[in-house]
Amino acid sequence: MRILCFDIGGTFIKYGLCDENFNLLEKDKIPTLAENGGQSIIERVIEIIEQYDSIDRVAVSTAGQVDSENGIVVYSTDNIPYYTGMRVKSLIENKTGIPTFVENDVNSAALGEAHFGAAKGVSDFICLTLGTGIGGAIFLNNKLYKGSASSAGELGHMIIHSGGKQCTCGGEGCYECYASASALIKAVNKVSPVELNAFQIFEKENIEKPEIRSEIDKWIDEIIVGLVNIIYIFNPSMIVLGGGIMNEDYIIELIDRKIYTRLMDNFKNVKIVRPKLGNDAGMIGAAYEASKL
Ligand SMILES: [Zn+2]
Incomplete structure (x- = not known):
């Protein structure tokens, strides 16, 4: 075929x-x-x-x-x-x-990862992609969950800060305003004397600056808040966390170190992994x- x-x-x-x-x-x-x-x-x-x-x-x-x-x-x-x-x-x-x-x-x-990638054989998982915004996909009982109007999975627009930053969706305080790759770039460039892109932020000379490191760590805490909410709603056994920025090992290692301390015991089976299919x-x-x- x-x-x-x-x-x-x-x-x-x-x-x-x-x-x-x-x-x-x-x-x-x-x-x-x-x-x-x-x-x-x-x-x-x-x-x-x-x-x-x-x-x-x-x-x-x-x-x-x-x-x-x-x-x-x-x-x-x-x-x-x-x-x-x-x-x-x-x-x-x-x-x-x-x-x-x-x-x-x-x-x-998510379908690709479910059949050929990181989530092969996994019946319940969530995909999140951190980029300009945050994309989401919900895979439950071995199939995509689409919702009543084919629109489920807008996880980037979960509200995590009441009265927070203005979002492109018309709402305020959405997850992607705080935890997307763009949100990190914006936050870091407020404290950096030179304009840095996502890749440069994680270069040794930059990540070792305390003011930049502090912005990265605050951003990772925002990512974790959303992940904890998602884990409590869906009780997935895996979250596939993608987007170009996730190539930086520092991010997934810190999430992995912190997230389990935030979860009730019976949710701790969840694994946070990167996609395999690129x-x-x-x-x-x-x-x-x-x-x-
Ligand atoms: Zn929004």
């Missing part, structure tokens, strides 16, 4: 061909040109599909909340304008005749579901 996979983000549309063993071959990417709107994105995806021969399935992992039964983007922020309501599955199927599966990108990555998790997870169509 040949599955053509897409990962539609705010900056790039990545794509690749998946073989029957779910290995991704011939990977490539084009700019999303999100400002041209959702319709234009799907038209360009269809153009790419038409360049390939004998494709059996199309798998789409995309930004936005997705009704995956019907392959419709039910909500998207203005990162991709005019994407809300886009009937991605039927647009692609009507034009190409190829059965298509569509799912939200964090959910797709940036391809979403495409591989969506491909796995597409193969079952």
